[in-house]
Amino acid sequence: MEPIFDVAVIGGGSAGFAAARTAAALGARTALVEGAERLGGLCILAGCMPTKALLEASRRWHAIREVDQFGLQAQPIRPDFPAIMARMHRLVSEFAADRQKELTQGDFQLIRAHASFLDPNQVALADPDGRKSFLRARAFVIAAGSRVSHPPLPELSEIGFWDSNTVLHQTQLPKSLIVLGGGPVAVEYAQFFARLGVDVRLVQRGPRLLKRFDSDLTGVLEEALRDEGIGLLTSASLVSASRSGEEKRLRLVQHGAVHELVAEEIFLAAGRTPALEGLHLPAAGIEIDGRAPLVDCHMRTSVPNLFAAGDFVGIEEIVHIAVLQGEVAGENAARLALGRGAPSRQMDYRLTMEVVFTEPELARLGLTEERAHQSSQPLLVARYRFADHGKALLRGTTRGFVKLLAEPERGELLGAGIVGPEASELIHELVALFSFHATAEDLAQLPHYHPTLSEILTYPAEEIARNVAVSQHQRTLPPSPHHRPSIP
Template sequence: MATQRVHDVIVIGGGSAGYAAARTAREAGADVAIVDRGPLGGLCILRGCMPTKTILRSAEIAALMRRAPEFGLAPVDVRAALSAIVDRKERLVREFADYRIQQLRDPGYTLYEAPASFLSPHLLQVGNDLLTAKAFIIATGSVPRQDVIPDVTLEACVTSDTLLERRDQPESLIVLGAGPVGLEFAQFFARIGTAVTIVQRSAHVLSHLDADVGAAVGAALEEEGLSVMCGAQVRRVGIDGGKPVVRVSRQGTEQTLSGELVLNALGRVPDIAGLNLPAAGVRVDEGRVVVDGAMRTSQPHMFAVGDVTNLYDVVHIAIQQGELAGWNACHPEQAPKSFDDRLVTEVIFTDPQVAVVGLTEKACRRRGIPYLTGSYPFADHGKAMCLGATHGFVKLVAEPSTGALLGAQIVGPEAGELIHELIAVMYYRGTVHDLLRMPHYHPTLAEIVTYPAESIAEQLKA
């Protein structure tokens, strides 16, 4: 017979978003339960941010070592050992995961390690237990998407989840999709010696960003020897002669690509299978849990945060959402706190890196927001030239009457670090004039932001 247990707040999922929600609710004095079917640790630690950035570092070092003659150094014979790279990745991931598991098993929480399924809006089946609570927070994350191409099955593909565990280096790899995940894996394997082909339906890689961003990254990848096929529609993915094949149509012609592996990098979808959300009365639209600005679902006592909402697949945003939901769940009598998307930031760890904050030109046009823009290339920037890192540019988007920053895009060296100066200026609702008044040390990469700021300031004068 099932045991019924009562908590103030039940968080389903112990990843970055879920743990942030649980921690916030506990700090508000709630009796908090965390439900996680395992393995414990969350996507970021186990299969996302941390393992991918670990292996990318190995590839970055290999690529830089191969450039030794460019810097007046003796040539270096660089040979990658994928198994050793995976060993290093697993050591670090285990360390990160152990710390998260220690947090989840803190006696301040009740941890249930079993799948969860709603029986009603107020009753949750977890293993042999029936749980009820004043508030529920859904934070079950995401899984690789399988149904993105009509009439095409992707069973012959590997996913980013499984590719992270591979120890035998493939001779060739076909990557379906040129978003952040696809490009990071493509460049990693190319840099350790795999022949890589990227297949992208849109006209440029990173199609969700401005075209000049995608063009700059695509050109850098092709310069490294990757084959980048944009404007290509996948017609079939299967196995011929024991090897995966991909049939694509491009510019009116069809061709068949063959490789040792095919990576499905066509995105991820909310992981809600098995939750039985219809029984909970939670609205789902095209596979995502629908939430308002307070992270509240269609049920007033239920919230959803992180990838399960399919709004932003970015960890720091998932944490912010979790903290909002945790606070709102424990303060129903107060005006809810809402998520502010003005400073939404994304970093893509290709080389050159890509970093974006706020509005892009594409977003401004779509929303009918007037703007001014200024850009400046790293190829003409002193410190970047010294480093031999001249791909890309910095672009600022500003309000056309005051020069207030609306957004910024950086393609280039250390873009993920450089973007934080622009986040800070936008946080305080600063302008291009503020960027020009702030001292910037010379020679540094950071001083490049003053040049597009100066361009916009000149447009404002005109």
């Protein structure tokens, strides 16, 4: 007789762990099914943590090379790529060990197996030794994650390429590298390798990098990457790929002109796709929209007792969003399975934020200026440059700016963008304010220590607050006598 659980979670990454932990805390008998060889999930094993470890190494190397502007002299040094990779692997192993402990000692049952649906309440399990079994549950949360997208050219598979998994197992720096893609993974790795002396060219199909950010922010990053010697080719379509000896060749078309790029290695960083394979979702009756399952605000799929979360649903492929989605899905699945009423907890994407850890860093929160213009939403927008800010000048990090978006009536903060030093940290002050529907005046009146980077946020807030005050004053003024209607 197969075991019957209240909630079964498929996938042990950030979303799956959050879902299982949440469901178990509500008293649901919970199972977490994970078939991957290593426990930990994408963020720990091949995403957030290893990339940030590598970026920190290249950031420090770059800083050492610029110490002369602070009146310092450094002894000749060189980057040690194997040592950089060894440090990254050690840190990843430590993070993974902590997560493995949480998964194996949690208040839920961990089952090491691949799952495939037989119907909405039952999955077939295949463990690493090939043994077959079955599992039934009143509700499921699918958090199976994502996989590297297929290459845009079949020839790439023939000549070989790196992806975000295989790049972590390299032991030698290539002399030259072509990066395909324009998202966070592409730009972060492009800068990492370029700073270690690799000749890097980045090829992007779209007209600019980081399409989820406003173009004024990404323009600053593009300028910085070019200044560091990275070749950027945007609006470029791949035509063919081939190999000649140790060299790999790409032919592409850009603005009607044909180009040929030659490099020692090619890094495919063109994104990820929800991992639907092997789950047999049609047997469960789940409706798929293109490449991902449809979910509502409760993270519920088209089948009432099946929920989904994380990269698997492809809404916002960001770890903290995956955790929130997992918690929402886990709570709602537990409520349903335990007979405590219909799903009630909802996702709120108003506070969606994203960070890119290049130098300069980029961060966005809430509404973007371009999205507001597309919907003709009225806005007040104010910017302030790091080049005009005292602490940034002291640090020698003056590239970029901060900007705030607010609605015109009260000045409530609706969106923010930062490109510049410590953007990943500065954005969190704004998250706290946005969560309480704060206005620009609220931010402007908060005391900030001087000199700090964070006080730069008050300057665009002051400008918006002044504009709101002027507008409110004008609305309260009596009509001008020159515009009073005449009396017949």
